[in-house]
Amino acid sequence: MGETKQTVAVLYGGRSGEHEVSLISAASVVRNLDQNKYNILLIGIDKYGNWYLQQENQLHRCRSGAAALEIQVDEQRRVSVVCGGGTKETMRTPATGPLAVDVAFPVLHGTFGEDGTIQGLFEMVNLPYVGAGVLGSAIGMDKEVAKILWMHAGLPVVPFISVRKQDWAALEKRKQLIERAERDFQYPLFVKPSCAGSSVGASKAPDRMSLERAVADALLWDDKVLIEPFIPAREVECSVTGNERPEAYTPGEIIPTHEFYDYEAKYIDPDGAALLIPADLTEAEFRTIREIAIKAYRAAELSGLSRIDFFVRKDTREILLNEVNTMPGFTTISMFPKMCEASGLSYPDLLDKLIQLAVERHAQRNSRSYSYTNGSTNGNRP
Ligand SMILES: Nc1ncnc2c1ncn2[C@@H]1O[C@H](COP(=O)(O)OP(=O)(O)O)[C@@H](O)[C@H]1O
Ligand SMILES: [Mg+2]
Structure with missing residues (x-):
C-alpha cells in the first residue's frame, strides 16, 4: 500500500488515584489499535510521575491477552520530553536516543492526565494528542466550572452550592453555608x-450532622466541594466524539445495585452495577439526551472525545446534566466504547477516528499565526 505507518505513543498509568484503571484501559486500547496502521510506543508513567519507555515484550504480553499493562522501571529507558524537537524528536531516552512520535494517546484518567496538565505539555512540544485540549480538559475536571458553563448555555444541571475549604473552616461562614443548603434544598443532600x-x-447526607461530616470528608480530596440535592435518578451516559462537528452516540444506562454509583460499585463489587445499552428510554428522550450532550460538549470547549453523564429523574423523568469525563474508562467492557459500538462504530474504528481527530486539531492549531516575523513556526525547524 506504500503508506507509512503512524507512530502512536500510548501513555498510561500516571500520578492519579485512577492509575490502576488506566493500566486496564490502555491494555484494551493497545489490543484494538490496528497493527497494519500504527507502530506503538508504550510509555508507562509510574505513580510518582516518571515516564519509562517499555520493552516490546509488553506489547506482546498485551496482545496475547494480558488484562492490564505493567510499568517496567529502567533508568536507561527513562523518557524526557524535548521542547522544540518537532515530531522527529519529541521524546528521547538514554538507551534509544531520539524517539519520533506522530501522535500521543494519553490513556490516563484523573489528575495529571485528564485535567489539562499533560495536554499543556503536548502543546508545548507541538505534538498531536488524542482527546480534549488544555481548556476542555481542565473544565471537564472541575464539576463546578462545567456546571456554570452549562447553566450559561441554558442547559439543565443539578443545582448546587459550592463550598471552599477556607469558608468551611470559618465557623460563621460554615453556618451560613449550611443554612443556605437547608433553605435552598431539602434533605437528603449529596456532597462531592x-x-x-x-x-x-x-456521599449522601440525610441530615445536618451527616452533612457536616460529608463536607469534611469531601474536603480531604479537593479544596472545593459541591452540595447538591440528592436526585433519585437513573444514570444515563452518552459518548460524544468530534472537534468542530461533534457526534453523539446511542445513550446507555448504569444501574448500580448500591445506594448510588460509589467507588465499590465501580471497581470492587463485581455485581456493583449492570450496564444497559441502549438505555431504557423513549425515542424522544434519546433525542433530547443526544442534543444536550452535544450542546454540553460545545459549551465545555471539548474536542476528541468525552462521555457526558446524565440523571433522568425517576419521578418526573426530567433530564439533568451531571458531569463529563474527557478520558472515560476505555476497557472493552467500558461504557464509552460500548455505546459507540451500539451506534455501529467498532472499537478499532473508534481509535482510528480519535487519532484522526487529534491530527486534524493539531493541523488546525498550526495553521494559526504565532509570529509576525517568521512565516513557519509549526514546530519543525526549517
Ligand atoms: N446530586 C446527586 N444525587 C444523587 N446521586 C448523585 C448526585 N451526584 C452524584 N451522585 C452519585 O455519585 C456518583 C459519582 O458522582 P459524579 O458526580 O459522577 O462524580 P465522579 O464520577 O467524578 O466521582 C454518581 O454516579 C451518582 O451515583
Ligand atoms: Mg461520574
Whole structure:
C-alpha cells in the first residue's frame, strides 16, 4: 500500500488515584489499535510521575491477552520530553536516543492526565494528542466550572452550592453555608469534591450532622466541594466524539445495585452495577439526551472525545446534566466504547477516528499565526 505507518505513543498509568484503571484501559486500547496502521510506543508513567519507555515484550504480553499493562522501571529507558524537537524528536531516552512520535494517546484518567496538565505539555512540544485540549480538559475536571458553563448555555444541571475549604473552616461562614443548603434544598443532600473522580469523597447526607461530616470528608480530596440535592435518578451516559462537528452516540444506562454509583460499585463489587445499552428510554428522550450532550460538549470547549453523564429523574423523568469525563474508562467492557459500538462504530474504528481527530486539531492549531516575523513556526525547524 506504500503508506507509512503512524507512530502512536500510548501513555498510561500516571500520578492519579485512577492509575490502576488506566493500566486496564490502555491494555484494551493497545489490543484494538490496528497493527497494519500504527507502530506503538508504550510509555508507562509510574505513580510518582516518571515516564519509562517499555520493552516490546509488553506489547506482546498485551496482545496475547494480558488484562492490564505493567510499568517496567529502567533508568536507561527513562523518557524526557524535548521542547522544540518537532515530531522527529519529541521524546528521547538514554538507551534509544531520539524517539519520533506522530501522535500521543494519553490513556490516563484523573489528575495529571485528564485535567489539562499533560495536554499543556503536548502543546508545548507541538505534538498531536488524542482527546480534549488544555481548556476542555481542565473544565471537564472541575464539576463546578462545567456546571456554570452549562447553566450559561441554558442547559439543565443539578443545582448546587459550592463550598471552599477556607469558608468551611470559618465557623460563621460554615453556618451560613449550611443554612443556605437547608433553605435552598431539602434533605437528603449529596456532597462531592468538585475535582475528583471514581466517586471518591462523595456521599449522601440525610441530615445536618451527616452533612457536616460529608463536607469534611469531601474536603480531604479537593479544596472545593459541591452540595447538591440528592436526585433519585437513573444514570444515563452518552459518548460524544468530534472537534468542530461533534457526534453523539446511542445513550446507555448504569444501574448500580448500591445506594448510588460509589467507588465499590465501580471497581470492587463485581455485581456493583449492570450496564444497559441502549438505555431504557423513549425515542424522544434519546433525542433530547443526544442534543444536550452535544450542546454540553460545545459549551465545555471539548474536542476528541468525552462521555457526558446524565440523571433522568425517576419521578418526573426530567433530564439533568451531571458531569463529563474527557478520558472515560476505555476497557472493552467500558461504557464509552460500548455505546459507540451500539451506534455501529467498532472499537478499532473508534481509535482510528480519535487519532484522526487529534491530527486534524493539531493541523488546525498550526495553521494559526504565532509570529509576525517568521512565516513557519509549526514546530519543525526549517
Ligand atoms: N446530586 C446527586 N444525587 C444523587 N446521586 C448523585 C448526585 N451526584 C452524584 N451522585 C452519585 O455519585 C456518583 C459519582 O458522582 P459524579 O458526580 O459522577 O462524580 P465522579 O464520577 O467524578 O466521582 C454518581 O454516579 C451518582 O451515583
Ligand atoms: Mg461520574
